[in-house]
Amino acid sequence: MRDLSEFTELPELSDGRLIVRPYRPDDAPAVAAMCQDETALRWLPIPDPYRLSDAEEWIGDAERRWCEDRVASWVACDAGSGELWGSVSVRIDAKNGNGDIGYLVARGARRGGVATGMVALVVGWCFDDLGMGRLQIRCDPRNEASRRTILRAGFQLEGMLRSEQIIRDERTDSVIASLLPGDPQPGRSAP
Amino acid sequence: MKDLGDIAHPPELSDRTIRLRRLRAADKAAVVKACNDGLIERFCYRVPYPYHESDFVEFLAYNEHFWPSDLMANWTVVDAGSDELLAMISLDIIAVRQAGEIGYWCAPWARGRGVMSTAVRLVRDWAFDELELERLELTTDVDNIGSQRVAQAAGFRREGVLRGYLSARGRRSDDVLFGMVPGDPREPRVPLPDPRLEDGRLVIRPFEPDDAPAVQAACDDADVAHWIHLVPSPYAAADAEEFVAGSRRRLAAGDRARLAVCDAASGELLGSVSLDLYDDRQVAEIGYWVKREARRRGVAGGAARLVIDWAFTALGVERLEILTYPGNDASQTLAEQLGFRREGVLRGFLAPEPGKSRDGRVEPSEDGSLPARDDQVQFALLRSEWRPRLA
Numbered sequence: 001m002r003d004l005s006e007f008t009e010l011p012e013l014s015d016g017r018l019i020v021r022p023y024r025p026d027d028a029p030a031v032a033a034m035c036q037d038e039t040a041l042r043w044l045p046i047p048d049p050y051r052l053s054d055a056e057e058w059i060g061d062a063e064r065r066w067c068e069d070r071v072a073s074w075v076a077c078d079a080g081s082g083e084l085w086g087s088v089s090v091r092i093d094a095k096n097g098n099g100d101i102g103y104l105v106a107r108g109a110r111r112g113g114v115a116t117g118m119v120a121l122v123v124g125w126c127f128d129d130l131g132m133g134r135l136q137i138r139c140d141p142r143n144e145a146s147r148r149t150i151l152r153a154g155f156q157l158e159g160m161l162r163s164e165q166i167i168r169d170e171r172t173d174s175v176i177a178s179l180l181p182g183d184p185q186p187g188r189s190a191p
Numbered sequence: 192m193k194d195l196g197d198i199a200h201p202p203e204l205s206d207r208t209i210r211l212r213r214l215r216a217a218d219k220a221a222v223v224k225a226c227n228d229g230l231i232e233r234f235c236y237r238v239p240y241p242y243h244e245s246d247f248v249e250f251l252a253y254n255e256h257f258w259p260s261d262l263m264a265n266w267t268v269v270d271a272g273s274d275e276l277l278a279m280i281s282l283d284i285i286a287v288r289q290a291g292e293i294g295y296w297c298a299p300w301a302r303g304r305g306v307m308s309t310a311v312r313l314v315r316d317w318a319f320d321e322l323e324l325e326r327l328e329l330t331t332d333v334d335n336i337g338s339q340r341v342a343q344a345a346g347f348r349r350e351g352v353l354r355g356y357l358s359a360r361g362r363r364s365d366d367v368l369f370g371m372v373p374g375d376p377r378e379p380r381v382p383l384p385d386p387r388l389e390d391g392r393l394v395i396r397p398f399e400p401d402d403a404p405a406v407q408a409a410c411d412d413a414d415v416a417h418w419i420h421l422v423p424s425p426y427a428a429a430d431a432e433e434f435v436a437g438s439r440r441r442l443a444a445g446d447r448a449r450l451a452v453c454d455a456a457s458g459e460l461l462g463s464v465s466l467d468l469y470d471d472r473q474v475a476e477i478g479y480w481v482k483r484e485a486r487r488r489g490v491a492g493g494a495a496r497l498v499i500d501w502a503f504t505a506l507g508v509e510r511l512e513i514l515t516y517p518g519n520d521a522s523q524t525l526a527e528q529l530g531f532r533r534e535g536v537l538r539g540f541l542a543p544e545p546g547k548s549r550d551g552r553v554e555p556s557e558d559g560s561l562p563a564r565d566d567q568v569q570f571a572l573l574r575s576e577w578r579p580r581l582a
Binding site for chain 1: 351470473474509510532534535536537538539540541542553556561562564569571573574575
């Protein structure tokens with residue numbers, strides 16, 4: 001895969017309807033509102049309650065996460081209004097060319113294909129621009145919406161990782177699914 | 192920060208065991224003897240080598256000017272009772288950012304008994320509590336494991352690695368940056384408890400630099416190269432040296448314990464077992480290899496059991512993983528014997544290596560635009576499933 005040191009800044013990605021762009025300091029109120037939500041708090045390892053200061057800290061840390069931990073994180077916005085619809089990230093293991101994707105959709109934007117859209121944009125960047133070899137998504141097996149997104153984005157289920165995460169002090173299982181560059185990807189022309 | 196103009200000279204600092212005092216002309220013989228040491232040559236670039244009596248005379252003369260002209264405090268560390276010279280330590284104050292940098296060397300005869308970390312603690316407390324500095328720093332070569340332990344014992348936090356940071360004696364060094372601010376806890380920050388594990392038959396211990404030839408002999412083996420990701424073939428002396436040095440660095444950093452597995456009776460190196468720690472040490476991955484002459488004797492299983500017990504007890508790991516190539520039947524059988532459960536096959540999880548042909552490979556695309564990748568079978572053992580062995 002490409003040398004990540006060429007990528008000092010994260011790109012802005014768009015499919016015409018959605019814009020996936022790096023965090024800005026003034027995203028904090030919308031990020032806090034998105035995370036202080038029953039569904040978000042149930043499935044994600046984020047502070048509960050989620051306060052404005054948590055969002056400010058998360059956003060302030062974004063550049064360090066990319067430079068040091070190789071975690072790229074973005075917000076997803078409506079291309080027209082700029083309204084914040086979700087967030088998406090990929091943790092890159094450059095040595096093996098692997099990436100681990102995570103995402104969250106704001107309450108008001110669910111069921112509109114936002115999750116599939118932003119995952120597809122990040123998949124495109126990882127495979128086409130970075131030349132990565134494998135992407136994976138892990139999610140709680142009880143999270144039906146996320147499992148549907150994973151399959152809709154073309155990811156294939158591989159197994160169940162038991163007791164793999166801690167969400168709100170509970171150890172939880174994760175379904176693991178992967179997408180390889182040669183796999184069929186709905187909504188994307190074959191590479 | 193205090194007004195340093197009020198301090199005519201840095202005070203003596205001491206505890207029951209050591210005293211930090213001004214350098215004296217009578218220290219010459221001991222300083223010259225200490226500084227003509229291989230480790231000081233290797234890691235202390237500011238100390239001349241070979242170290243002559245004239246170097247000491249110059250240092251002594253300049254030493255009196257360090258504080259008034261450069262805000263550099265320099266102490267000789269001596270035994271509190273006998274006044275035997277043990278070490279040297281300095282605090283270089285960078286007034287513009289109200290920070291201080293600690294530097295030191297320890298005489299060969301004083302190593303391994305906590306002298307240096309005690310001295311660093313005394314200087315640290317003076318810097319924070321008396322001078323009211325806002326930050327302390329300490330840098331040390333990535334391969335200077337002893338010095339990294341000193342920093343950790345004094346409560347310093349590992350902040351990063353500065354690549355090519357210092358240039359001396361014909362090479363550039365990568366240095367670990369340790370930092371501390373006044374609010375930090377001053378207790379030791381032990382990255383990993385001392386991994387010395389035994390079951391009567393095997394001893395598991397950290398790698399030492401002189402293990403490199405035995406590592407090379409063991410790894411220059413087609414089976415090891417075939418089944419272990421990124422093991423080169425043929426396996427050169429430099430590969431073994433890098434393996435040992437890398438093992439020592441990562442153990443000091445605390446994110447990976449790659450350890451030597453030895454015969455308890457003879458001390459002979461039989462193999463290696465590793466534990467990679469993820470997610471705040473909640474999840475860890477075990478890996479191992481055993482040299483050809485020692486296979487089929489239960490060495491891998493014995494070593495894995497010791498490390499599994501260590502991971503669940505001393506490290507508080509919740510979930511242990513083993514990843515193997517689909518064709519590695521021996522490793523999969525062992526994983527199941529160890530109580531691990533097969534959870535799935537991770538497709539194309541690893542980039543394939545040239546010249547190594549394995550089962551379970553994602554084929555490259557016909558036009559060559561997509562490279563091949565190797566699958567990994569995933570096994571895991573949870574704390575709740577683990578049965579500690581009876582002593």
